[in-house]
Amino acid sequence: MISRSKQVDKQKDILAAALKLFTEYGFHGTPTSKIAQEAGVANGTLFHYYKTKDELIIALYADIKTKLSFCIDIKPNGQESIKDIARRNYISAINWSLENPSEFRFTQQFITSPYLALVPPQIQEQSSALLDLVKEGIRAKEIKVTPPEYVAELLNSHLSAVHQYLTRAKLSQARQKQVIADSFELLWKMLS
Amino acid sequence: MISRSKQVDKQKDILAAALKLFTEYGFHGTPTSKIAQEAGVANGTLFHYYKTKDELIIALYADIKTKLSFCIDIKPNGQESIKDIARRNYISAINWSLENPSEFRFTQQFITSPYLALVPPQIQEQSSALLDLVKEGIRAKEIKVTPPEYVAELLNSHLSAVHQYLTRAKLSQARQKQVIADSFELLWKMLS
DNA sequence: GTTTAGATCGACTAATCACTCTACAAAGAT
DNA sequence: ATCTTTGTAGAGTGATTAGTCGATCTAAAC
Numbered sequence: 001m002i003s004r005s006k007q008v009d010k011q012k013d014i015l016a017a018a019l020k021l022f023t024e025y026g027f028h029g030t031p032t033s034k035i036a037q038e039a040g041v042a043n044g045t046l047f048h049y050y051k052t053k054d055e056l057i058i059a060l061y062a063d064i065k066t067k068l069s070f071c072i073d074i075k076p077n078g079q080e081s082i083k084d085i086a087r088r089n090y091i092s093a094i095n096w097s098l099e100n101p102s103e104f105r106f107t108q109q110f111i112t113s114p115y116l117a118l119v120p121p122q123i124q125e126q127s128s129a130l131l132d133l134v135k136e137g138i139r140a141k142e143i144k145v146t147p148p149e150y151v152a153e154l155l156n157s158h159l160s161a162v163h164q165y166l167t168r169a170k171l172s173q174a175r176q177k178q179v180i181a182d183s184f185e186l187l188w189k190m191l192s
Numbered sequence: 193m194i195s196r197s198k199q200v201d202k203q204k205d206i207l208a209a210a211l212k213l214f215t216e217y218g219f220h221g222t223p224t225s226k227i228a229q230e231a232g233v234a235n236g237t238l239f240h241y242y243k244t245k246d247e248l249i250i251a252l253y254a255d256i257k258t259k260l261s262f263c264i265d266i267k268p269n270g271q272e273s274i275k276d277i278a279r280r281n282y283i284s285a286i287n288w289s290l291e292n293p294s295e296f297r298f299t300q301q302f303i304t305s306p307y308l309a310l311v312p313p314q315i316q317e318q319s320s321a322l323l324d325l326v327k328e329g330i331r332a333k334e335i336k337v338t339p340p341e342y343v344a345e346l347l348n349s350h351l352s353a354v355h356q357y358l359t360r361a362k363l364s365q366a367r368q369k370q371v372i373a374d375s376f377e378l379l380w381k382m383l384s
Numbered sequence: 385g386t387t388t389a390g391a392t393c394g395a396c397t398a399a400t401c402a403c404t405c406t407a408c409a410a411a412g413a414t
Numbered sequence: 415a416t417c418t419t420t421g422t423a424g425a426g427t428g429a430t431t432a433g434t435c436g437a438t439c440t441a442a443a444c
Contacts, residue, residue: 010421026306028220031401042423047403049421108304112297114218145378150357150371154378157353161345169341179342186337186346190382202391223431234393239433241391 011049013039015060023105027057027113054118061110062123064103071096074133082142083188086133090159090184097163098176104163130155143191151191158187203241205231207252215297219249219305246310253302254315256295263288266325274334275380278325282351282376289355290368296355322347335383343383350379 017038021030032053036046050056071092074085097104110116134151137143145151162183166176209230213222224245228238242248263284266277289296302308326343329335337343354375358368 024306026219028218029306032403033401043402044404044424045422051403053402105304112300112304114216114221147361149361153353153357154350157349157356158346161349164349165342165345169339186382190378224433225431235432236394236434237392243433245432 010039010041010045014041014046014049014056015063018056018060019064019102019106022057022060022109023102026109027115032056054115057110057115058119058123060106061115061119064107065123067100067103068093068096069129072129074129082133082137082140083192086137086188087184089130089133090155090187091180093159094162094166094180097159098166101167108160137191145191154191155187158183202231202233202237206233206238206241206248207255210248210252211256211294211298214249214252214301215294218301219307224248246307249302249307250311250315252298253307253311256299257315259292259295260285260288261321264321266321274325274329274332275384278329278380279376281322281325282347282379283372285351286354286358286372289351290358293359300352329383337383346382347379350375 014035018030018035021035021038024030032046033043035056036043039046046056050059072089073092074089076085077088080088131148131152134143134148134155138146138148138151143151145154162180166179171179206227210222210227213227213230216222224238225235227248228235231238238248242251264281265284266281268277269280272280323340323344326335326340326347330338330340330343335343337346354372358371363371
């Protein structure tokens with residue numbers, strides 16, 4: 001067999017269906033039965049993979065986090081300065097969020113909900129790459145603002161803002177690219 | 193009778209109870225029966241004031257928005273420059289969010305949820321004061337970044353970031369005040 | 385004092401939902 | 415070929431919940 005085993009496919013289908021319905025109707029607005037239906041599996045199958053609805057929600061969050069982390073690479077690429085590395089990752093992150101609006105929307109909903117408290121620490125911590133980069137920027141005196149946690153917060157929310165703006169204002173491809181490039185310079189001006 | 197009429201008190205109690213429980217357990221995690229119980233009223237009373245649970249949730253959002261709008265005043269106070277007005281309102285908003293963490297948390301949860309789409313336009317629009325100030329700043333060439341919607345988005349998310357950071361890092365009163373003042377200068381540096 | 389309109393109560397209901405259970409199918413392993 | 419494990423199905427269930435309803439209370443109006 002060339003394709004992956006059936007199990008994995010169904011599991012992916014369930015996550016995809018859950019993502020779609022959660023972003024459209026919210027957590028409480030989407031019953032597990034609808035998720036199973038949308039995924040094309042039986043109700044019992046869903047509970048074979050995820051013991052509870054909460055577990056499914058958290059697994060979906062973890063899955064999205066993992067996918068996003070593949071876009072982030074803080075290792076220098078040739079002779080990159082810290083600013084270059086930051087720019088490259090900033091642009092990757094924005095593009096990912098624009099290409100995966102459901103994932104972005106779900107994450108926003110999730111992290112502002114009480115579900116966040118249920119996430120196991122090891123999953124929550126795995127995104128320290130950003131923090132490491134900020135720390136290095138501060139050490140190298142390219143970033144003047146401290147502490148790193150504060151900078152990371154400013155950075156994250158800046159990304160959200162740009163995503164939000166670009167989603168609402170439907171700009172041409174070229175104009176959008178320009179706004180992204182400019183917004184990074186704006187951010188960097190603030191931090192350096 | 194010195195106090196307000198009973199109706200108003202009960203209605204306020206219901207909103208307060210809903211706010212408390214929603215931020216703790218989420219929308220779907222808090223049944224209307226628990227809200228009534230927490231508010232010290234009967235189940236039927238809740239539905240006397242709000243025809244549905246959704247209506248209650250939206251009313252709570254509108255109520256919070258109104259309360260916040262009382263903190264915002266974009267009319268010049270004496271010889272204030274636009275930057276001064278912006279600073280004054282920025283600091284008011286941050287302080288309000290720190291003094292009313294539940295309201296802030298609820299709002300964050302609400303605006304990232306599908307409930308936002310259910311809000312009647314006239315309630316949603318009432319916060320154009322911020323946008324007006326930004327437009328004036330741009331016209332007066334004190335703000336270099338455009339368009340106004342983009343600036344407003346950056347501003348809002350900046351406020352969230354500072355709130356988030358200050359809530360997590362428990363700083364002394366004085367240090368906190370310093371961070372707030374500095375963060376406004378940071379923001380202004382970015383925009384001007 | 386009587387009327388009237390709204391406020392309050394809490395038992396009740398109809399529907400829904402998360403989750404279980406059992407039967408069966410598929411596919412390896414030996 | 416037989417056994418074992420794992421996946422899949424879908425009807426079923428017990429608990430929960432949003433919302434209803436009619437009775438009672440309150441207080442203001444006349």
